[in-house]
Amino acid sequence: MLSYFTRLQPTASARSVTLAGLGSLVAIASLALITDTTNLSLMMAPFGASCVLLFSVPNSPLSQPANVIGGHILSAIIGLSLRALLPDVWWAAGLAVGIAIAAMAALRITHPPAGANPLVIFAGDPEIGFLLMPVLSGAGILVAGATVFHRLSGTPYPMRKP
Structure with a gap:
């Protein structure tokens, strides 16, 4: 039973822990500031989870720009479509959610936080403009x-093909 609680994630350096927290703080605070000053809604809960990947594991395939942007767009399109049809x-x-996850996997743009987009859509019933904003x-x-x-901190991002 204790094997289920084994932490397989390697120990992070103090620098990487600090950068992960600081990057996430700056990213979400920036979205909130833009939202407050422009009255454009840029915040949604899945973005907090996206920051976990973007700033804690920037070299993960799931953290790459195509995955973050493509995964969020694809799952939102699926969520909006099915909310309108069902x-x-x-x-x-x-x-x-199931279709969004399968589609992201099939298109190789899996971004786990984007799997929550259909739930946000079904809970809030937004208009099509939600896709843009x-x-x-x-x-x-x-x-x-x-x-x-990451460029300012010296961390390679996005990943480059070898």
Whole structure:
């Protein structure tokens, strides 16, 4: 039973821990500041989880720009489409999440936080504009911010093909 609680993640250096926290703080604070000063809605809960990947494990395939932006867009399109087509019943959100995850995997743009987008959509019932604001704009700002942040800190991001 204790083997289930074995931590396989390697110990992180104090520098990488500090950079992960600082990068996430700056990224989410930037989205919040833009939201507050422009009245454009750029915030959604899955972006907090995206920051975990972008700043804690920037070299993961799941953290790369195509995955972050593509995964969020694809899962939001699926969520918005199925919310428009399906009745508001118990199984519909589950179906949307399942299809979004399968589609991300098939297209090789898996980004785990994006799997929550259909749930946000089914809970909030937003209009089609949700795809642009906050999904595309917010994901793009996070990736751009992560790119600048990592370059300034000397951390390679995004990954380059060998």
